[in-house]
Amino acid sequence: MLQVKHLSFGYSKKSVLKDINFTAEVGENIAIIGESGSGKSTLLKLIYGEFDLKEGKILWKDTQILGPAHNLVVGYDFMKYVTQEFDLMPFTTVEENVGKHLSRFYPEERQDRVTELIRVVELDAFSKTKVKNLSGGQKQRVALARALANEPEILLLDEPFSHIDNFKKQSLRRNVFNYLKANSITCIVASHDRNDVLGFADTMIVLHENKIEAKGSPLQLYKNPETPFIASFFGEFNIIDGEICYSHQLKIVENSKLKAVVKQSYFNGRNWLIEAEYNSQYVFIEHVKKLKKGSDVYFQKH
Numbered sequence: 001m002l003q004v005k006h007l008s009f010g011y012s013k014k015s016v017l018k019d020i021n022f023t024a025e026v027g028e029n030i031a032i033i034g035e036s037g038s039g040k041s042t043l044l045k046l047i048y049g050e051f052d053l054k055e056g057k058i059l060w061k062d063t064q065i066l067g068p069a070h071n072l073v074v075g076y077d078f079m080k081y082v083t084q085e086f087d088l089m090p091f092t093t094v095e096e097n098v099g100k101h102l103s104r105f106y107p108e109e110r111q112d113r114v115t116e117l118i119r120v121v122e123l124d125a126f127s128k129t130k131v132k133n134l135s136g137g138q139k140q141r142v143a144l145a146r147a148l149a150n151e152p153e154i155l156l157l158d159e160p161f162s163h164i165d166n167f168k169k170q171s172l173r174r175n176v177f178n179y180l181k182a183n184s185i186t187c188i189v190a191s192h193d194r195n196d197v198l199g200f201a202d203t204m205i206v207l208h209e210n211k212i213e214a215k216g217s218p219l220q221l222y223k224n225p226e227t228p229f230i231a232s233f234f235g236e237f238n239i240i241d242g243e244i245c246y247s248h249q250l251k252i253v254e255n256s257k258l259k260a261v262v263k264q265s266y267f268n269g270r271n272w273l274i275e276a277e278y279n280s281q282y283v284f285i286e287h288v289k290k291l292k293k294g295s296d297v298y299f300q301k302h
Contacts, residue, residue: 001061024154024203029187044158046067048075052067060078093127093131137164148179155187204217239281260297262292262297283299
């Protein structure tokens with residue numbers, strides 16, 4: 001189990017994290033979400049032992065995670081950290097990068113392991129390609145495979161799919177997170193992308209203004225967003241009579257006490273997002289078709 005206890009941290013006099021507390025069980029997927037500057041990446045670096053901690057404590061099972069003041073080499077053998085800076089060997093192949101730290105005493109097992117991980121990150125066709133010839137997204141996938149090679153107990157991922165195009169993201173997420181679950185690898189992923197979180201995270205931690213604003217399953221936080229900031233992670237939302245509701249929870253009807261004026265219509269693939277003005281505020285309503293700008297509409301909550 002990972003335990004983060006009363007963690008506070010800052011750079012110089014600037015506070016970045018305040019009294020952070022959470023645990024992660026073996027094999028659990030924890031998603032850390034928040035806007036830029038909220039401390040997501042800093043939290044991962046502290047868990048990895050990249051910085052010295054003055055307030056609080058971090059434990060993995062019975063091992064206390066300590067920073068560079070205590071460890072000559074940053075990090076621990078049971079933990080891998082994949083950042084947005086890939087730190088790969090550019091002049092060697094994909095499979096050489098993935099197998100870099102695997103024992104050469106058992107060449108067949110080593111090759112089987114490399115092949116398996118290259119398949120997980122969907123780079124089968126590039127196994128013999130030198131890393132310098134890959135795209136940014138492909139390099140990110142090599143970094144993921146290499147981090148998994150030595151079967152870490154805990155994996156830290158900082159925006160793990162940020163460089164990968166939309167054509168690959170969905171299947172890659174499924175492959176990687178299913179692999180982690182199947183092998184009981186604890187995962188802490190920092191992301192601003194809800195698609196990295198909704199189908200995969202067991203627990204979601206919302207960082208806002210240096211503190212944990214909410215913690216719970218994605219479904220719990222989606223159904224009961226306590227603040228507009230939490231709701232904004234899940235999509236377009238409105239505040240109607242003091243209540244937070246998502247755009248799909250509003251419905252355009254023939255008559256209602258709620259009347260608005262259409263300002264714009266946006267096609268989003270599945271339907272149209274109608275932006276309208278209601279009581280001097282903007283509301284967003286999902287609808288089956290585009291509506292004329294300036295027209296009156298009536299709406300109600302589902």
